[in-house]
Each structure stands twice: as C-alpha cells, then as structure tokens.
Amino acid sequence: MEKKKIRTLGLxxxxxxxxxxxxxxAKEQQIIQQLFADEYWLAAKTIGVVKALPFEFDTLPVIGKAWSEGKQVTVPKVENGWMGFHQITPESLFVRSSFGVEEPAEKQETALAEIxxxxxxxxxxxxEGFRVGFGGGYYDRVLxxxxxxxxxxxxxEQIQECWEAEAFDQQINKLFIK
Incomplete structure (x- = not known):
C-alpha cells in the first residue's frame, strides 16, 4: 500500500x-509505564519530544516526568525547512506552527549530540520500527x-505491516506498544 493511503488509514x-x-x-498509561521503566529513559539526561496534537499520544505526562526527574527537555521547531530541537522549561512560551503543533517561542537550540x-x-x-509520519520527512532527516x-x-492501532519502508526511511530503535 502506498504511504499516502497508509497515512490516511493511520489517521x-x-x-x-x-x-x-x-x-x-488507559493505553497511554500502560505505554508510559513501559517507557519510564526502560533503560533508555533511566539513562537519559536530555530528551527530545514533541508537544503532541490532541489525537496523538499525549506527551505532557512524559515532559512533566522528565522535569520532575531533573532531565532536560527539548522540543522540535521547524524553521527554513529544517527541524531543530530547543530546550524548554515549565515557564516556556509556545506558538502554534503552520502544522498546528506548539513550538517554543524563544530559540534555545540543543545540538543533536546532546540529546x-x-x-x-x-x-x-x-x-520493526519503521514509521510513516505526516509526510514532511523532518524526523527521517534528523534520525x-x-x-x-x-x-x-x-x-x-498504529501497527500496519501492509507497506514497505523506503531507502530514506529511518528505523526507530525501540517501540513501546499497547
């Protein structure tokens, strides 16, 4: 199945x-319990995570838990066709992007190597960890x-095996699924 159709099905x-x-x-709670118990989370000092749209996985509890554990949190911001990650704090202000996603108003870019x-x-x-996103290719370029x-x-409900990953698709190391 082509990506446009699989994206429509996924949405x-x-x-x-x-x-x-x-x-x-209930599913979100079970998935974040898996995440918070995992070595990836436990070892991380800086995380990169999007402020999700309402129909996506709610990442606010992830952001809050990171702060409560003293982790730095960075969120993506797209500028001039490139996506960078910017550190946020509980006091950070956000603006809605053309994609409808909340991005940090101020720039405090974090190097990828620090995440x-x-x-x-x-x-x-x-x-296997291949994904179809919203079609911009931003995460594939970052990964x-x-x-x-x-x-x-x-x-x-997001797992679909009826499509083939393309050469530029980047694999995710680990999926937490429920």
Whole structure:
C-alpha cells in the first residue's frame, strides 16, 4: 500500500482512538509505564519530544516526568525547512506552527549530540520500527544524523505491516506498544 493511503488509514485509527477517550488514556498509561521503566529513559539526561496534537499520544505526562526527574527537555521547531530541537522549561512560551503543533517561542537550540533519547512521533509503524509520519520527512532527516537512542510511543492501532519502508526511511530503535 502506498504511504499516502497508509497515512490516511493511520489517521483514521488515531481519530477513532481519540474519540474513545478512556481506552486511549488507559493505553497511554500502560505505554508510559513501559517507557519510564526502560533503560533508555533511566539513562537519559536530555530528551527530545514533541508537544503532541490532541489525537496523538499525549506527551505532557512524559515532559512533566522528565522535569520532575531533573532531565532536560527539548522540543522540535521547524524553521527554513529544517527541524531543530530547543530546550524548554515549565515557564516556556509556545506558538502554534503552520502544522498546528506548539513550538517554543524563544530559540534555545540543543545540538543533536546532546540529546540522549529522542521520542519520535508517527502515524503508522511496523513492528520493526519503521514509521510513516505526516509526510514532511523532518524526523527521517534528523534520525539520519542522530547517534542517541530513539523510541516511539505506539498504540496497537498504529501497527500496519501492509507497506514497505523506503531507502530514506529511518528505523526507530525501540517501540513501546499497547
């Protein structure tokens, strides 16, 4: 199946789950418990994570837990066709991007080499860790040069094996699935 069709299917599944709030919340809780117990999380001093859209995996508890454990948190910001990660604090201000995602208003870019754990969003995943995102290729370009650990927080509804990864698709190291 082509990526455009698989993305449409994935978005439909995410929206179905979003409308089933209790199920979504229960799955999120089980997935973040897996994440917080994992060596990737425990060893990380700096994490990269997106501020999610409402129908995506809610990353606010992840951000809050990171701060409570003294970890630095960076979130993506797209400028001039490139995505960089910027450190945020509880006091940070955000602006809504053209993609609808909240990005930090101020620039405090963190070098990729300083990020220990990158939590990568996606619409559809294979169990091997390949993903279909929203179609911009931003994460694939970042992952090409990223040397730290990568993971994704994945609902079972996002797992689809009916598509082939392309040469430029970057594999995620670990998926936490429920």
């Amino acid at each position: 439909a599944n995410l929206n179905w789950l979003y409308r089933n709030e209790e199920l979504k919340a 220990d754990l990158l939590i990568v969003p996606g619409v559809v995943f294979t169990v 090409e040069n990223f040397k730290g650990n990568s993971c994704s927080l994945v609902f079972s």
